[in-house]
Amino acid sequence: MKRIGVLTSGGDSPGMNAAVRAVVRKAIFHDMEVFGIYNGYQGLMEGNIKKMELGSVGDIIQRGGTILYSARSEEFKTEQGQEKAIEQLNKFGIEGLIVIGGDGSFRGAEKLTKKGYPCIGVPGTIDNDIPGTDYTIGFDTALNTIIDAIDKIRDTATSHERTYVVEVMGRNAGDLALWAGLADGAESILIPERPDDFEDVINKLKRGQARGKKHSIIILAEGVGNGMEYGQRIKDATDMDTRVTVLGHIQRGGSPSGFDRVLASRLGARAVDLLIEGKAGRMVGIQQNKLVDHDIIEILTHPHEIDLNMYKLSNELSI
Ligand code: F6P
Helix, strand or coil: CCEEEEEECCCCCCCHHHHHHHHHHHHHHCCCEEEEECCHHHHHHHCCEEEECHHHHCCCCCCCCCCCCCCCCCHHHCHHHHHHHHHHHHHHCCCEEEEEECHHHHHHHHHHHHCCCCEEEEEECCCCCCCCCCCCECHHHHHHHHHHHHHHHHHHHHHHCCEEEEEECCCCCCHHHHHHHHHHCCCEEECCCCCCCHHHHHHHHHHHHHCCCCCEEEEEECCCCCHHHHHHHHHHHHCCCEEEEECHHHHHCCCCCHHHHHHHHHHHHHHHHHHHCCCCCEEEEEECCEEEEEECCCHHHCCCCCCHHHHHHHHHHCC
8 A cells, every 4th residue: 555545534632633643654654655635524525635744744743623624524424425535535546544533434434445445443532432442532631621620610619619510521421521520529420321310419419518518510421411401400409509611612622631642643653554454444442551453333333331430439439
């Protein structure tokens, strides 16, 4: 394989640039040509493709977002859209493609692989919701952004003796909420993987109040429901001075953490190795600190697993 392409797709995540850099540098190291595909699958269909050199990825390892931009394309899901993409791949002589993104992006990669274009997926999403890898690129940075925000909320929560509901991202996964809750000593963590026990949340708040606690933090994963509504329910049930913060897209930005930069570098480089080895339709991941790869679609049939021991521990520590 002499010519490969790389694109980022779906919601961006900190560390995607470090992964792009690793793909480009590793491919050039192996005397291959690399093409950057801009705006994800949408840009692929439109031929928004440029050759990348060593310098194209200089000074980006520390930058959040993605220099290749990202998009969610409805057209690419159609047969016609995929044909358009293949026309462009042929035009540029691209023989293999590395797709950095989440499960939606991997489904696109599988479609192209089935049509004869070997694709390798690199998991990049803050949600940490991809089976077959312990961590996705961007999760650690987003987690630290949440921790930083909650530390600040805690200051004002204490000053005013308030209860805060903090809604965090994660789509249908509770990883960000669970890790942030444990890292922040939250009173309660609400995640989609566990039934929501409202009475337990209220009892804990009341126990804390009786003990003279100055503030309480409840972390709600967006997959559980709406933070504003949850805050209102707490207000109604307790009469506590309650505020709600929806952290939103600040969780997706910022300079990637050291962990995410290293993870992205390892996974991006491994993806190039797989193409060189003639593999197709695989997803790279990290499990127990070892690089692994899995069939890109088979792995998505497995449920995403969250470590419920951490949930138990958090409850034990926030009695
Ligand atoms: O998948 C990443 C993510 O940030 C989710 O946590 C969130 O639900 C979603 O994307 C938000 O998507 P958008 O940026 O399209 O609003």
